[in-house]
Every structure is written in C-alpha cells, then in structure tokens.
Amino acid sequence: MSFTDRMAQALRHARDKNLTGLLIAPGPDLVYLTGYRPVAITERLTLLVLSAGHEPTMIVPRLERPDAEKAPVKLVDWADGTSPYEAAARLFNRVGTYGISDSAWAMHLLGLQEELPDTLYVSLTKALPMLRAVKDADELERLAAAGAAADQAYEEILKVRFSGRRETEVAADLAALLTEYGHSQVDFTVVGSGPNGANPHHEAGERTIAEGDTVVLDFGGLKGGYGSDTTRTVYVGDNPPDEVREVHDIVRQAQQAAFEAVRPGVACQEIDRVARRVITDAGYGEYFIHRVGHGIGLTTHEPPYMVEGETQELVPGMCFSIEPGIYLPGRFGVRIEDIVTVTEDGGRRFNNTPHELRTVN
Known part of the structure; x- marks a missing residue:
C-alpha cells in the first residue's frame, strides 16, 4: 500500500470515528503514513495534518525542510523566532476534534490548545487503535x-x-x-x-x-x-x-x-x-x-x-x-x-x- 493510500485510509477511519482530522507527530505513525523520520526529534514542532477536503500537509521547522522534502505531502515551514502554533493553526478547523499521535510532546499539544481553544484532542491509539495493526x-x-x-x-x-x-x-x-x-x-x-x-x-x-x-x-x-x-x-x-x-x-x-x-x-x-x-x-x-x-x-x-x-x-x-x-x-x-x-x-x-x-x- 502506498503512503498516499495509507493517508487516505487513515482519513476514512477518522471520519468513521467522527473526527475532524488527524495530527501525526514524529514517531511510528509518521513513518507509517509518509516514510519520513526526522533526523532528530527535538523541541521544534513537526506535525502532519490530515483533514477531509484538504491536501495532506506537514508543518516543519525551516531548517529541516530539505530532509522533509522526500515526504509525499505538501510542506509548510516555520522559522525560529516565530510561533509554530500560530503557523499550524492555519491548517486546522478552529472548531473540531482531532486524533493526535501518542508520541506528540505535551508542550506541543498545550501550545495547540492555547492557539485553538475550541478544538479537542483524543489519543490516536484510543481513537484509531488499528491504524497500523493490519500489515500489507x-x-x-x-x-x-x-x-x-x-x-x-x-x-x-x-x-x-x-x-x-x-x-x-x-x-x-x-x-x-x-x-x-x-x-x-x-x-x-x-x-x-x-x-x-x-x-x-x-x-x-x-x-x-x-x-x-x-x-x-x-x-x-x-x-x-x-x-x-x-x-x-x-x-x-x-x-x-x-x-x-x-x-x-x-x-x-x-x-x-x-x-x-x-x-x-x-x-x-x-x-x-x-x-x-x-x-x-x-x-x-x-x-x-x-x-x-x-x-x-x-x-x-x-x-x-x-x-x-x-x-x-x-x-x-x-x-x-x-x-x-x-x-x-x-x-x-x-x-x-x-x-x-x-x-x-x-x-x-x-x-x-x-x-x-x-x-x-
């Protein structure tokens, strides 16, 4: 199954669970859906946003964009000294419930909640426990x-x-x-x-x-x-x-x-x-x-x-x-x-x- 097919399938499962979309942080979910594994997982926000009717988009630190170019998604970057959560908020519905990777850092989730107070978040393992369970x-x-x-x-x-x-x-x-x-x-x-x-x-x-x-x-x-x-x-x-x-x-x-x-x-x-x-x-x-x-x-x-x-x-x-x-x-x-x-x-x-x-x- 291609990465494009995997992302489409994940979105279908999200829709079945009445989720507005999925937020995929660095870790096994991101590797599974895009093949992208950041060279180093740091405090800088990297996040794949999947939502119905929108092109799969990943927000990445500007200095890591060259490595992220291989991922089969649209890229949006943010620069040091600016707010990654303000940049990410442009990719979200301002009201809705999102499934988020268990590997997401608490500081990033809290930052998103502060920027988008009318959004709710559920653990991806709880919302879509079978996302990676069936192997091709x-x-x-x-x-x-x-x-x-x-x-x-x-x-x-x-x-x-x-x-x-x-x-x-x-x-x-x-x-x-x-x-x-x-x-x-x-x-x-x-x-x-x-x-x-x-x-x-x-x-x-x-x-x-x-x-x-x-x-x-x-x-x-x-x-x-x-x-x-x-x-x-x-x-x-x-x-x-x-x-x-x-x-x-x-x-x-x-x-x-x-x-x-x-x-x-x-x-x-x-x-x-x-x-x-x-x-x-x-x-x-x-x-x-x-x-x-x-x-x-x-x-x-x-x-x-x-x-x-x-x-x-x-x-x-x-x-x-x-x-x-x-x-x-x-x-x-x-x-x-x-x-x-x-x-x-x-x-x-x-x-x-x-x-x-x-x-x-």
Whole structure:
C-alpha cells in the first residue's frame, strides 16, 4: 500500500470515528503514513495534518525542510523566532476534534490548545487503535525476515558458554548476534538467570550464571524497519530437574494452545484466555502475571493487545506475540514467545526455533 493510500485510509477511519482530522507527530505513525523520520526529534514542532477536503500537509521547522522534502505531502515551514502554533493553526478547523499521535510532546499539544481553544484532542491509539495493526504483504515479509534473524541469533547463542559468565556478557553476545544477522537496532536483550528469571522484564545484571540455573532469554529489535521479539528458556547443565521440565512443558502447552486458537473473527482476549486456562488448570495461574501478547510492527509493542477486555476481533494481517509465562518468585521463571500473524484460516509463526527445553553449558 502506498503512503498516499495509507493517508487516505487513515482519513476514512477518522471520519468513521467522527473526527475532524488527524495530527501525526514524529514517531511510528509518521513513518507509517509518509516514510519520513526526522533526523532528530527535538523541541521544534513537526506535525502532519490530515483533514477531509484538504491536501495532506506537514508543518516543519525551516531548517529541516530539505530532509522533509522526500515526504509525499505538501510542506509548510516555520522559522525560529516565530510561533509554530500560530503557523499550524492555519491548517486546522478552529472548531473540531482531532486524533493526535501518542508520541506528540505535551508542550506541543498545550501550545495547540492555547492557539485553538475550541478544538479537542483524543489519543490516536484510543481513537484509531488499528491504524497500523493490519500489515500489507511488504510488512509481513519484513516481519518474517526479522523473526528469522532472531531465530538465527537464538541458535547461535546456544553455542556460547553460560556457566561462570555474567548475565550482561550473554546479553552482549545476543546483541552482537542480532546485529550480525541484520538488525539495525537492538531494543532489548533480557537474560534472566535463576531467581532473576521470575522477573518478566529483568534487565541483564551482574549476576553470575551457574550450573543448575534456568535462564530466560527475551530479545529483539528492528530489521528492515520492523520488529523482532522472541523468548526461549534454557537450562544450564545436562539434567534439568523434574519441576523445571514440568513448568516448561506447561508453558509450552499454553503457548501452543493459544497459537491454535488464532483465526479471523476470534477476539484478542480469547488468545489470552486460552493460554491462561492451561496454566491455571495446571495450578500455576497466580504465577502468570502479564497479558499473553502485544502487537508488533514498526515498534515492538503496539496494538492490538492480547489481554482480557480487548474485544477487537482478529483479522488477516494482524501480527502479535504469544508469550505465556510462569514466574516462581525467588526461584526461576519460564517464558516461550513467538511472533505470529493471522492468516485467512488460522495463524502463521514468524519464529520457528524449537519450543523444547534446551540445555546449555
């Protein structure tokens, strides 16, 4: 889909929500709609204005206009020493309700409100949560390539020594591997060993990994502009205890059950419910402490969210994580995560490394 088509589609969705127009700040929404990513996001106002009956127009700082010329929109610039909000106000209806990007700076929103006191603003994520949710063929290819690169990094990290090394060292190895396999940006490399694995968002620290540890590896970033995000849990040593094997197998079954539930027309919350039911029935419900998934695309976390209360139905082209986990405080954690996309009759994984409990040295 071309940028022009994306902007037209966004405006149609805005009209369906009774919005006067859309205000797109620098960030993933602006990249999605125009392909333009400012060299630096600063205090100077940059804003794409979309409203029915008007040509898509972006207001930019004058010194950044040469870079912005590549965007497929009309440009209006403003100079240092003048009011960007006064310049922007000429592009607005003076009365109306606008959807505005979540990434917009508060100072800019307040400036617009002061200049246009009869306008109202709503979060774009709240107003149009599905704006970027359904991927086209090119986006699906990019997400598949990012997932395959993350899979390659996982297979390689299994070959390094874990025992006797700090979490930060293994995390650095993971980051280097993601870069080696084509990631332009590494967003996170969670290495949660032993009791640290019971913290879902543990930041790799100075703990020394030891034989007998269970280690949660959650890592991802951007390749070709689109995100990867995968989690596998490994055991340091040759013979994982029965309890570790049992917990890992429960999480594996929950992940598989949730994947098998993916198909068009199913509510997002149902994917969470299916995984949670498996873990709860096994007696570990209180130790599954987060939603089962999140959307992914130009960012690693975006709508739709696989969480209780989200009644949005799945449609082909949606992409999201399925990542159930069990976290036993002070002891260990287990999580298994794949990125999947909705197809015409089910789901397709973008991560295809084995789900079995792997052992490392």
